[in-house]
Amino acid sequence: MSEAWPLGDALAIGRRVLAEEAAALQRSAGVLGEDFAHAVQAVLGCRGRVVVSGVGKSGHVGRKIAATLASTGTPAFFVHAAEAGHGDLGMITASDIVLVISNSGESDEVVNIAAFARRFGARIVAMTGAPVSRVAQLADIHLDSGVTHEACPLGVAPTSSTTVQLALGDALAMAALAGRGFTTEDFARTHPLGQLGRRYYLRVRDVMQGLAEVPHCAPTARLLDAIPEMATGRMGALLVLEGDTLAGLFTESDLRRLITGSGGHFDALLQRPVGDFVTRAPMTIEADRLASEALAVLEEKRVGRLVCVDHGRPVGLLAWHNLLQHKVA
Numbered sequence: 001m002s003e004a005w006p007l008g009d010a011l012a013i014g015r016r017v018l019a020e021e022a023a024a025l026q027r028s029a030g031v032l033g034e035d036f037a038h039a040v041q042a043v044l045g046c047r048g049r050v051v052v053s054g055v056g057k058s059g060h061v062g063r064k065i066a067a068t069l070a071s072t073g074t075p076a077f078f079v080h081a082a083e084a085g086h087g088d089l090g091m092i093t094a095s096d097i098v099l100v101i102s103n104s105g106e107s108d109e110v111v112n113i114a115a116f117a118r119r120f121g122a123r124i125v126a127m128t129g130a131p132v133s134r135v136a137q138l139a140d141i142h143l144d145s146g147v148t149h150e151a152c153p154l155g156v157a158p159t160s161s162t163t164v165q166l167a168l169g170d171a172l173a174m175a176a177l178a179g180r181g182f183t184t185e186d187f188a189r190t191h192p193l194g195q196l197g198r199r200y201y202l203r204v205r206d207v208m209q210g211l212a213e214v215p216h217c218a219p220t221a222r223l224l225d226a227i228p229e230m231a232t233g234r235m236g237a238l239l240v241l242e243g244d245t246l247a248g249l250f251t252e253s254d255l256r257r258l259i260t261g262s263g264g265h266f267d268a269l270l271q272r273p274v275g276d277f278v279t280r281a282p283m284t285i286e287a288d289r290l291a292s293e294a295l296a297v298l299e300e301k302r303v304g305r306l307v308c309v310d311h312g313r314p315v316g317l318l319a320w321h322n323l324l325q326h327k328v329a
Contacts, residue, residue, distance in 0.1 A: 005153040017159065020151035024160040025167055031144055032171075039125050039141045040175040043074055048095030050076040051122070053084065055109045057158040058101040058165060065099070065169030071190050072173050073182040081109035084116065094121030099172075102126075103145065103161045105133020114138040127168060129161055143168055199328070204294050205287035207326045208308045208316040214239055219247045219275025223258075226250065226274040235317050237305055240278045246314040248278025249307060284309045287316065291328045294318055 006012040043050060050069055054062040062078055069076035079088050081100070092098060098117040102110040105128035114124050114135055126139035129146035136142045145168055151159040188200030215229045216239035230238040230250065237251040254277055259266055269277075284307045285294050294306055298320065308316040 007153060013153070017151040020149075021160050021163045024147045024151070024164050027148070028145065028164045028168065035141055035143060036168075036171070036175075039143060039172060040179060042097055042123055042125065042141060043069075043172065043176045044179045046074075046095070046097045046123075048075075048093050048097070048122075050074055050097050050099055051079055051092050051117070052076060052099045052101070052169075053079045053081045053110065053113050054101035055081045055107055057162050058103060058107075058110075061162050061165045061169065062099070062101045064166060065101075065173070068170060068173045069176070071187070072177040073180045073186060074173065074176050079113070081107070081113045084109070084113040089113070089116055089120075092117050092120055092122055096122045097125060098122050099125045099127065100135055100139070101128075101145075101165055102133070102135050103129045103158065103165070105130040105135040107135075110135055111138070127165060143172075199292045200290065202291040202326060202328060203287065204285055204289050204291055204306075204308050204318060205310075205315070207291045207294075207322045207328065208287065208318040209233075209235065209322060210316045211239070211314070214317045216241050217274065218242065219278070220273050221275075222270065223272055223274045223277065224270040227255065227270075230255075234321065235305060235319055237317060237319075238274070239307065239314060239317060240274060241314060244313050246282075246284070246307060246309070246312075247275060248280045249282035249305075250274055250278045251305075254279065282307050284314075285318070286310070291323060291326065295323050295328055298323075 052062040052066040059080060066076045066078040079091055098114065100110050100114045111134045114126065115138055118124055118138055124139040125141045125143065126135045127143040127145050128136050130136060131142055131144060145161065145164045147160040147164055149155060150157055150161060185200050214235060215233040217226050217229055219240050219242055226238055237249055240248045240250055258269060258277060262269055283301060283303055285297060287308045287310050297306060305317055305319040307314055308318050
């Protein structure tokens with residue numbers, strides 16, 4: 001008989017649940033065998049998709065496993081075992097692998113979907129806590145998710161068992177990820193709106209302001225005319241272009257230095273061409289570089305903006321606020 005639960009001590013109960021679930025995971029790692037490697041190879045060789053199915057708590061776990069597989073390079077989706085016999089079996093083909101999850105291995109709905117999918121020619125991977133169950137016997141490959149007991153004062157609530165199921169699903173997805181050579185860039189493509197996606201997917205051209213939005217003029221334009229032009233944009237800068245060639249960059253900081261250093265003769269400077277006052281070789285970045293790389297350059301060089309180029313041809317301007325707007329910074 002297991003030690004009595006400290007029912008009056010919430011903290012002690014919480015710690016015991018975590019400890020018992022951790023122990024269940026350790027046991028599962030210890031008994032993991034060749035069937036797991038076979039399951040991974042089956043997933044890697046699958047010409048269709050991995051169809052994950054279950055009911056109850058195992059169904060909820062299955063939804064998460066399907067989502068993890070799909071986001072890490074293995075096309076997958078979830079089918080509720082109770083709905084399968086009412087039309088959803090049409091989602092399953094002979095090219096698919098069906099991963100059925102059931103702690104007891106005896107749930108009628110899960111037994112049925114495994115039996116029907118097997119008739120279609122799909123391979124069956126069963127994840128159960130009972131290797132001699134009906135579901136396990138229908139499977140081509142069996143993954144043992146068994147636990148000695150649930151982390152529950154009553155001994156009945158799915159806790160340790162669902163934790164092991166979830167972890168086994170993660171293990172399967174990560175082993176498949178490694179087998180595919182899946183990269184962070186691949187991950188970013190399936191998570192373009194997440195932080196990692198923005199870091200590894202967004203390019204400079206996705207976040208920069210293009211030439212149509214950036215104030216620009218020829219180097220021969222008078223400073224008097226260039227200043228109002230610069231004020232029309234949010235960049236605090238003016239691209240100075242000679243045709244499609246970058247002649248320089250004129251910024252608000254350059255203007256302030258001119259005013260303070262003019263010795264009272266700023267009116268005369270206003271009549272001179274802006275090309276006399278530009279930074280001739282401003283910092284540039286290729287538009288196809290990652291936006292996160294542009295962020296690193298801005299931080300390292302302590303500059304406020306970068307001229308964006310495409311094989312040396314200026315195509316836009318990038319500033320801190322562009323990165324902030326797209327949540328890269």
